[in-house]
Amino acid sequence: MLQLYVPLNFLGVMYRELKQSLVDVDKMFNLLHSAPDVLDAPDANELHVAHGRIEFKHVHFSYNPNRQILHDVSFVVEPNTTTAIVGKSGAGKSTLSRLLFRFYDIDAGDVLIDGQSIAKVTQTSLRRAIGIVPQDTVLFNDSLGYNIQYGRPDANATEVRAAASAAHLDDFLSRLPEGLDTAVGERGLKISGGEKQRVAIARTLLKNTPILIFDEATSALDSHAEKAIQSAFDDAARNRTTLIVAHRLSTIIHADQILVMEAGRIIERGTHAQLLAQNGSYAAMWAAQQEERTIEAVA
Numbered sequence: 001m002l003q004l005y006v007p008l009n010f011l012g013v014m015y016r017e018l019k020q021s022l023v024d025v026d027k028m029f030n031l032l033h034s035a036p037d038v039l040d041a042p043d044a045n046e047l048h049v050a051h052g053r054i055e056f057k058h059v060h061f062s063y064n065p066n067r068q069i070l071h072d073v074s075f076v077v078e079p080n081t082t083t084a085i086v087g088k089s090g091a092g093k094s095t096l097s098r099l100l101f102r103f104y105d106i107d108a109g110d111v112l113i114d115g116q117s118i119a120k121v122t123q124t125s126l127r128r129a130i131g132i133v134p135q136d137t138v139l140f141n142d143s144l145g146y147n148i149q150y151g152r153p154d155a156n157a158t159e160v161r162a163a164a165s166a167a168h169l170d171d172f173l174s175r176l177p178e179g180l181d182t183a184v185g186e187r188g189l190k191i192s193g194g195e196k197q198r199v200a201i202a203r204t205l206l207k208n209t210p211i212l213i214f215d216e217a218t219s220a221l222d223s224h225a226e227k228a229i230q231s232a233f234d235d236a237a238r239n240r241t242t243l244i245v246a247h248r249l250s251t252i253i254h255a256d257q258i259l260v261m262e263a264g265r266i267i268e269r270g271t272h273a274q275l276l277a278q279n280g281s282y283a284a285m286w287a288a289q290q291e292e293r294t295i296e297a298v299a
């Protein structure tokens with residue numbers, strides 16, 4: 001009976017949650033990604049972020065018991081710096097960002113923010129401190145302004161406008177007769193992947209979190225869209241602790257630290273210049289991407 005009770009109870013909870021929050025994408029995201037056993041510790045405290053220092057300490061992790069995904073991963077992201085994670089598809093890059101958000105609990109080691117283990121703080125306070133710009137942003141069938149304001153529902157119109165500007169959306173908005181009131185989504189204006197990501201940046205800027213995760217879109221963007229996202233993101237990253245899951249190395253050459261992952265391990269780390277000088281995996285990836293760009297430019 002107990003074997004049935006647990007999944008049925010979870011389904012019941014899930015149904016109630018879904019019903020309550022059909023328009024609440026953050027909650028849906030949490031629900032879909034977090035296993036039911038990610039629970040607040042009985043004595044969980046609120047997370048206090050004074051500086052925003054992130055530390056992964058000997059982290060071991062597997063989604064399923066028969067396949068280990070991360071092997072002894074350790075790194076520090078110092079406050080107000082940017083760390084980029086690069087590596088082949090499946091290397092474990094996005095897993096690191098999911099673990100920082102505590103969508104899953106780790107098997108061994110610790111993940112700390114300003115010295116506080118994220119397993120020992122409330123999930124609400126943890127997620128309040130972190131803004132995510134996902135690879136593919138879901139837009140509601142509503143106005144652009146609404147979609148940005150979703151980052152902080154009590155923000156006023158001036159703050160929404162400022163967030164849009166900070167995300168370098170002014171040019172785009174000036175071409176729309178209805179500006180921020182333009183309807184988007186399935187039933188509205190179809191906007192490009194690059195514009196969508198800037199809407200997500202504006203939304204996250206409005207949430208104004210000390211920690212920012214940016215999951216770069218894998219799909220190819222034209223160089224104009226890429227530059228617009230890049231400058232929006234660089235501005236957003238200022239004065240925040242930032243983690244970028246990067247696919248295009250050209251976007252992260254100024255990162256304070258680059259971690260190169262392969263099969264769940266960090267195999268190289270350093271700045272762009274240091275990694276090029278090492279002449280290892282990163283240097284090979286860089287050379288391959290430069291060659292691709294040259295071919296694209298000639299074609």
Ligand code: ATP
Nearest residue numbers: 063064069087088089090091092093094095096245
């Ligand atoms: P990409 O560049 O393609 O986004 P990545 O480096 O971000 O890849 P992850 O998404 O972190 O890779 O995945 C690391 C490994 O974990 C992969 O082998 C993947 O198949 C596996 N994995 C990811 N999510 C799950 C899941 N929910 N359940 C089981 N295995 C998973």
